[in-house]
Amino acid sequence: MTRRSLRFRLLLAAAVSISLALLVAGLGLSALFEHHVERRVEAQLDDTLGQILAHIGIGPDGRIDFDVALADPRFRAPFSGLYWQIQDDERRTLLRSRSLWDTVLPLPEDALPDGILHRHELTGPGGQTLLVVERRVVFHPESEGRLLRVAVALDRAELTAARRGFANDMLPYLVLLGVMLLAATWVQVRIGLAPLDAVRLGLKSIRSGTARRLPDDYPDEVDPLAAEVNALLDARDSAIERARAWTADLAHGLKTPLVVLSADAERLRAAGQPALADDLDSLAQTMRQRVDRELIRARIRARNGSNQAGGIDPAADLPTVLDRVVRTLQRTPKGARLAWDLDGPEALSVAMLPEDLTELLGTIVENAVNWAANRVAVRVSSGEAVLVQVEDDGPGVPDPALETLAQRGLRLDERTAGTGLGLAIAQDVCDAYGAELVFGRGSSPGLGGLLVALRLPGASAGR
Numbered sequence: 140m141t142r143r144s145l146r147f148r149l150l151l152a153a154a155v156s157i158s159l160a161l162l163v164a165g166l167g168l169s170a171l172f173e174h175h176v177e178r179r180v181e182a183q184l185d186d187t188l189g190q191i192l193a194h195i196g197i198g199p200d201g202r203i204d205f206d207v208a209l210a211d212p213r214f215r216a217p218f219s220g221l222y223w224q225i226q227d228d229e230r231r232t233l234l235r236s237r238s239l240w241d242t243v244l245p246l247p248e249d250a251l252p253d254g255i256l257h258r259h260e261l262t263g264p265g266g267q268t269l270l271v272v273e274r275r276v277v278f279h280p281e282s283e284g285r286l287l288r289v290a291v292a293l294d295r296a297e298l299t300a301a302r303r304g305f306a307n308d309m310l311p312y313l314v315l316l317g318v319m320l321l322a323a324t325w326v327q328v329r330i331g332l333a334p335l336d337a338v339r340l341g342l343k344s345i346r347s348g349t350a351r352r353l354p355d356d357y358p359d360e361v362d363p364l365a366a367e368v369n370a371l372l373d374a375r376d377s378a379i380e381r382a383r384a385w386t387a388d389l390a391h392g393l394k395t396p397l398v399v400l401s402a403d404a405e406r407l408r409a410a411g412q413p414a415l416a417d418d419l420d421s422l423a424q425t426m427r428q429r430v431d432r433e434l435i436r437a438r439i440r441a442r443n444g445s446n447q448a449g450g451i452d453p454a455a456d457l458p459t460v461l462d463r464v465v466r467t468l469q470r471t472p473k474g475a476r477l478a479w480d481l482d483g484p485e486a487l488s489v490a491m492l493p494e495d496l497t498e499l500l501g502t503i504v505e506n507a508v509n510w511a512a513n514r515v516a517v518r519v520s521s522g523e524a525v526l527v528q529v530e531d532d533g534p535g536v537p538d539p540a541l542e543t544l545a546q547r548g549l550r551l552d553e554r555t556a557g558t559g560l561g562l563a564i565a566q567d568v569c570d571a572y573g574a575e576l577v578f579g580r581g582s583s584p585g586l587g588g589l590l591v592a593l594r595l596p597g598a599s600a601g602r
Contacts, residue, residue: 145335150321154321161316169309172301180270184291187209188274191289192276192289197278203225209236214236215238218238222236222293223290224239244271246271258270258273259271267294270294273288273290274288341354351372353365397426400419401420403419454490455493457487457488458485460493461517464497464500464504465504468505468508478514480514482516482517483518484519491596495568498565499565500527510531512531512588516530524594530588534588535587536578574594579591
């Protein structure tokens with residue numbers, strides 16, 4: 140998976156989105172937790188405030204009296220972070236918890252409605268930031284009303300520590316949630332992109348010849364793509380059919396002038412001009428061979444483009460086809476004078492149509508017959524691929540020319556004397572079926588001419 144991969148881009152976008160979402164969620168939950176704890180703390184401080192108000196009294200000298208020890212021991216530890224304070228502004232009296240020591244809470248000079256809870260944030264002992272809750276009450280000991288301000292304070296560092304502890308406890312779960320979300324995203328991306336993989340596999344099947352068209356059961360988003368591919372395949376088939384028709388028309392159009400040319404050669408021969416008649420006859424024969432070869436070439440290319448794409452699983456019995464080719468050539472004048480050395484299994488299938496295999500073997504073996512002096516050897520063996528070696532005892536080809544001939548896709552008719560169309564057709568057949576055509580110098584005893592090796596796909600490779 141590279142940086143250009145659509146899967147990588149989707150996963151990266153999901154990872155960034157999930158990370159941001161979890162970050163915002165973590166901060167929001169921490170703030171919510173702190174707010175919740177703060178409300179609970181305010182409620183507890185208000186309860187403590189109520190306990191203080193319930194035990195306030197007036198001494199014989201008219202001063203405020205509060206000598207109840209509250210349950211929380213922090214009220215008695217200096218600068219512990221938990222404090223209370225009772226203030227009588229009219230009589231300039233002040234009571235405070237031992238935890239305040241010699242410090243006074245600087246309550247703001249604001250007008251407080253009686254009995255209403257007020258909340259402040261003040262600076263306390265040692266620079267502590269305090270959360271302060273305060274009530275203003277009117278105390279009626281007997282007849283005279285006394286205005287008191289009662290406050291309880293807590294160091295906010297405890298709230299901050301609680302929030303930090305909550306965040307630390309929450310972090311592993313957020314990480315686990317992020318991993319689970321990424322895993323779910325990965326599964327979602329795989330499922331979402333599966334139709335594109337199906338299109339790729341479908342195109343591979345079309346290219347290998349096991350299918351003709353893409354199926355029509357893709358999701359709505361991918362179905363237009365599949366429809367366009369199928370339309371392109373239909374257009375290609377139509378173009379192939381038109382090319383075949385044009386080739387056939389051209390061949391039939393040339394055959395009539397060739398017949399007329401042969402007839403003119405006969406008339407010239409009858410008129411006592413045999414040399415000119417032979418030239419015309421040779422020219423007509425050469426043109427006829429070229430037309431026939433081009434028809435064969437067009438048939439092979441058209442079959443590879445349409446028949447195999449139509450789901451045909453080609454298979455041909457190699458020994459049967461080779462025996463038929465050899466028997467045909469043995470009946471020719473050149474083949475009848477040669478010694479034949481055939482070696483191979485009795486049954487072996489290759490992934491080719493029988494007529495194309497006949498064309499391929501016939502071309503290679505006929506070339507050996509044309510150049511052989513006394514002997515032609517054909518050896519067949521099987522392994523990962525089917526190997527067919529055709530060797531003759533002719534003059535062979537120089538080594539520098541062999542390196543040139545072995546170049547893939549080379550048109551041999553442009554590199555050797557004569558037309559050379561036979562070997563060019565052989566190369567076309569090999570290209571059509573993914574076979575390999577290799578030229579070399581023979582090394583068998585008594586031979587040493589040109590060695591042509593064919594590596595053909597086995598029938599199992601074509602299925």
